[in-house]
Amino acid sequence: MSGSGRSREKTCxxxxxxxxxxxxxxxxxxxxxFQPHQIRAAVESAELSNLAVSNASSPVAVTYHVAVNLSLYNPSKRVNIYYDTIDAELRFRGAVLSPAAAAASPSEFYQRRKTAQAVRLEFDGKSVAVPGDVSTELENEVKGAAMLGLELSVNVRVRYVFGSIKIRQKPRVLCAVSIPVPTTPGGFSFLGSGDRCWVKY
Incomplete structure (x- = not known):
């Protein structure tokens, strides 16, 4: 091999x-x-009202109003966050009870470092069909006037801002919410929680 060939190989x-x-x-x-400063989330409180389960037809249908106050915390000492979108849905035993939150307030915001932001998510279900494999469990929890175990799934689009650097992420927040079943039909129940949620990047 010539000297020029070896030189090109070394350069490469x-x-x-x-x-x-x-x-x-x-x-x-x-x-x-960025990785050590992932957002944290917790359910601060939840409200359940207008709950009704109808098995007059198949599949079973449920009507409800659920409001969840979610706290989102930015633990970073240097990085600010833009929340561009917040999409949430409610589930029961993995079955979707609401395809999307009826309202998210605020729906987008700017969060400075080491601060928390409260986000209120409201869900209005009107005769939502419940799959047969979980409808019996739902009926039993409501009739037993016990705790209604729901799962809150929140997808957010965020931009981490460090000086002139911006990095986009799509974390997913998963929360287990157990709300007392109202003692009277169409009644109201409240849960003060503070339980931490699981955040997946």
Whole structure:
């Protein structure tokens, strides 16, 4: 192999090594700045009203109004967050009771570092069909006037802002919410929780 060929090969290898080292450095910086500062979430309170279950037809249908006050916390000391969208749904034993929240307030906001933001999510179900495999469990919980175990799933689009750097993420927040069943038909019940939610990136 000629000297010029070996020189080109060394230059190519050097360029590849430099590129890999640079990428590794960028990944390391990203990990150090952003990964330890994932958002935290907790259910502060929840309200249940207008609950009614009808088995007059198949499948079983449920009507309800649920309002959840969710606290989103930015634990970072240096990174601010833009919340661009908030999409939420309610589930019972994995079955979707509401395809989307009727209202999310605020629906988008800017969150500074080391601060918490309360978000109110409201769900209005009007004769929502419940799959047969979980309808019996739902009826039993409502008739037993016990705790109604719901799952709150929230998808958010966020932008982490560090100086001029902005990185987009789509974390998913999952919360278990057990609300007392109202003692009277069409009644109202309240749950003060504070339970932490699971946040997945």
């Amino acid at each position: 290898c050097s360029s590849c090594c430099t590129l890999l080292i640079s990428l590794g450095f960028v990944v390391l910086i990203y990990w150090a700045i």
